[in-house]
Amino acid sequence: MTTLLSKVNSPADLKSFSDDELASLAQEMRDELIAVVGRRAAHFASNLGVVELCLALHLAFDFSKDRLIWDTGHQIYPHKLITGRARELYSIRTKGGLMGYPNPSESQYDLFMTGHAGSAASTALGLKAGDDLVGHPERHSVAVVGDGAFPSGIVFEALNNAGGLRKKFLLILNDNKMSICPRVGGLAYYLDRARMAPMYIDWNKWVRKLLPNIPLVGDQADRWLQQLKDAVKASLHGGMLFEELGFTYIGPVPGHDLKTLRGYLERIKTMDGPILLHVLTDKGHGFAPAEADPVRFHAPGPFQTAENGVIPLKTSSSLAYTDAVSGALFDVMKRNPKVAVLTAAMCEGNKLQKIRDAFPDRFFDTGICESHAVAFAGGMAKTGARPIVSIYSTFLQRSFDQIFQEVALQNLPVTFLLDRGGLVGADGPTHHGTYDIAYMRIFPNMIVAAPGDARDVGPMLDFALEQSSPVSIRYPKANLETIERDLSPIELGQAEILEWETDGVFLAFGTLVGSCLRAAERLRERHGLRVGVVNARFAKPLDNTTTLKAIEECGFVITVEEGCLMGGYGAAVLEAANDAGLNTSHVRRLGLPDRFVLHAERDEQLAEVGLDVDGITRAALDLARQVGLHVANEQSGEAVCAL
Numbered sequence: 001m002t003t004l005l006s007k008v009n010s011p012a013d014l015k016s017f018s019d020d021e022l023a024s025l026a027q028e029m030r031d032e033l034i035a036v037v038g039r040r041a042a043h044f045a046s047n048l049g050v051v052e053l054c055l056a057l058h059l060a061f062d063f064s065k066d067r068l069i070w071d072t073g074h075q076i077y078p079h080k081l082i083t084g085r086a087r088e089l090y091s092i093r094t095k096g097g098l099m100g101y102p103n104p105s106e107s108q109y110d111l112f113m114t115g116h117a118g119s120a121a122s123t124a125l126g127l128k129a130g131d132d133l134v135g136h137p138e139r140h141s142v143a144v145v146g147d148g149a150f151p152s153g154i155v156f157e158a159l160n161n162a163g164g165l166r167k168k169f170l171l172i173l174n175d176n177k178m179s180i181c182p183r184v185g186g187l188a189y190y191l192d193r194a195r196m197a198p199m200y201i202d203w204n205k206w207v208r209k210l211l212p213n214i215p216l217v218g219d220q221a222d223r224w225l226q227q228l229k230d231a232v233k234a235s236l237h238g239g240m241l242f243e244e245l246g247f248t249y250i251g252p253v254p255g256h257d258l259k260t261l262r263g264y265l266e267r268i269k270t271m272d273g274p275i276l277l278h279v280l281t282d283k284g285h286g287f288a289p290a291e292a293d294p295v296r297f298h299a300p301g302p303f304q305t306a307e308n309g310v311i312p313l314k315t316s317s318s319l320a321y322t323d324a325v326s327g328a329l330f331d332v333m334k335r336n337p338k339v340a341v342l343t344a345a346m347c348e349g350n351k352l353q354k355i356r357d358a359f360p361d362r363f364f365d366t367g368i369c370e371s372h373a374v375a376f377a378g379g380m381a382k383t384g385a386r387p388i389v390s391i392y393s394t395f396l397q398r399s400f401d402q403i404f405q406e407v408a409l410q411n412l413p414v415t416f417l418l419d420r421g422g423l424v425g426a427d428g429p430t431h432h433g434t435y436d437i438a439y440m441r442i443f444p445n446m447i448v449a450a451p452g453d454a455r456d457v458g459p460m461l462d463f464a465l466e467q468s469s470p471v472s473i474r475y476p477k478a479n480l481e482t483i484e485r486d487l488s489p490i491e492l493g494q495a496e497i498l499e500w501e502t503d504g505v506f507l508a509f510g511t512l513v514g515s516c517l518r519a520a521e522r523l524r525e526r527h528g529l530r531v532g533v534v535n536a537r538f539a540k541p542l543d544n545t546t547t548l549k550a551i552e553e554c555g556f557v558i559t560v561e562e563g564c565l566m567g568g569y570g571a572a573v574l575e576a577a578n579d580a581g582l583n584t585s586h587v588r589r590l591g592l593p594d595r596f597v598l599h600a601e602r603d604e605q606l607a608e609v610g611l612d613v614d615g616i617t618r619a620a621l622d623l624a625r626q627v628g629l630h631v632a633n634e635q636s637g638e639a640v641c642a643l
Helices: 010-015 019-039 051-060 079-092 120-134 154-164 186-195 198-213 220-237 258-268 288-291 321-335 352-358 370-382 393-408 435-441 454-466 512-526 546-554 569-579 603-607 613-626
Strands: 067-070 141-146 169-175 247-252 274-280 303-306 309-312 339-343 364-365 386-392 415-419 447-449 471-474 496-498 504-509 531-535 538-540 556-564 589-594 630-632 639-641
Touching: 010 051, 010 079, 019 051, 019 079, 019 258, 051 079, 051 141, 051 169, 067 120, 067 339, 120 141, 120 154, 120 169, 154 274, 247 258, 258 274, 274 303, 321 339, 321 352, 321 386, 321 415, 321 454, 339 370, 339 630, 352 364, 370 393, 386 393, 393 415, 393 435, 415 454, 435 447, 435 471, 435 538, 435 569, 447 454, 471 546, 496 512, 496 556, 504 512, 504 546, 504 569, 504 613, 512 531, 512 613, 512 630, 531 546, 538 569, 546 569, 556 569, 556 613, 569 589, 589 613, 603 613, 613 630
Parallel strands: 067 141, 141 169, 169 274, 247 274, 339 364, 339 386, 386 415, 415 471, 447 471, 504 531, 504 556, 556 589
Antiparallel strands: 303 309, 447 538, 496 531, 630 639
């Protein structure tokens, strides 16, 4: 632990530091962040960019009583360092360690888990309204929202509401010119004009120096200054957007000048009504490689520093399902000029850069605006175009109503590609793709599919683009697996039987098919059980023929899915059996439990919920014994009959 940082057990300890010590502390915090990311993959550039902002906030406010919400909380690391968790930061994003996002169970200074962009303005405004209601009007409420998240519709809903309520509320626009990738859209151009107006910042400093020499005093001087500033801002910024929404707009102000930033915050504390403080920061500030390439250093793998940059400590040549899907997308776009790809600020995460560069007229990045992206796709589909919406499963939840109203209800052929379907590892519960099977399956007209392995990916995408109705295809954050077999064609509602045995059968929806095959092999070799494996491919429409045959003929049936059990694939199997009047006492479902799975490595999470090979094997053995099948004892090789 470094010298000054070791003295900070709570934000109150910052008050005793001199300006020089605070500057040294900021450097120590950056050094600690570099050391942590040198050990494991973690969010990085965004955290380097908010060190001074974090210190200024905790110096100006007392967040043991006041309220602070960090939007899209992956920039929470500096905040954790000065709120009593510096000694634990090395454990971040590991099982049992600190979460990579705000976590109320860790600290009183974390009020919400914030992993989806844009909601902080609403929750912070709600905190202020609630505090006023329950008798704590003295509490300040602050939300920090990045410029990448700012175009989210919910932000403008909060701005509109706050402007009408006129409550004392501070919204900080952390403007670093970035989301994960460079920001896009009309608001980005507006903020660029503000950033490109150093004349205004220089003019503001000049007026402040000049003001004491002007024969105006007190409120009269302040009013004169504000009127002049408004006129200059209007001419330089192309309009007073935030002022027109009812906010007092202050800025842009330098976000790495701690003394100046602290001064602004102290003055804002005395002001009434909603205030928007526009802070200019640099993503990756203080670490040259991250400043030069903030996209690469948004969440890099472990590295060590070198004179000419950084040296990655872990490299992987393995291709992931994301690679296979982006490659298949590129191929279909070459063949079909009607295909377009839409994403919501996830070009980098979904590996769509090649598509963006090769087909700029057919690639649409809407920014962090998932609801708009889906409604936009509905409009495109109505014209005869073939839009493909490529969004993480967890983020597509934000467009639930548009999936219903603008796509499913209209029965429009929009293809949804849901990356990160299932458990995602260190990002934890805010980012797991837990619910998409269930929430997609409930919509009329929707086809719900998932590839069983790498060889299913291209044919399944081709299949989707041939349909006249919407199709959802999910795939995990995992390395590609290829199952060697004579590949069956992708046909609507048809499963692929990989192995058929009558002791039992695994009905697997998604890429856990490979784990089921390995479990079946273990059951056969060690326990004398002959268990079949079916690559379900479709959760809707369900392959009733294969499903009901399995329930009727096999000693036991286990459904396997990397999604929530309620409303998922296994639920669809039970519904079909119930409708057919079949006994299901020998049917079990494996999937994600009715709780939030905390951050860990993905393999650790799969083991925790019983979806690794050991867990699947164990479930089969337990069920085989329950239904009275003969199970060989692995040690003796003898067969025993379960009672």
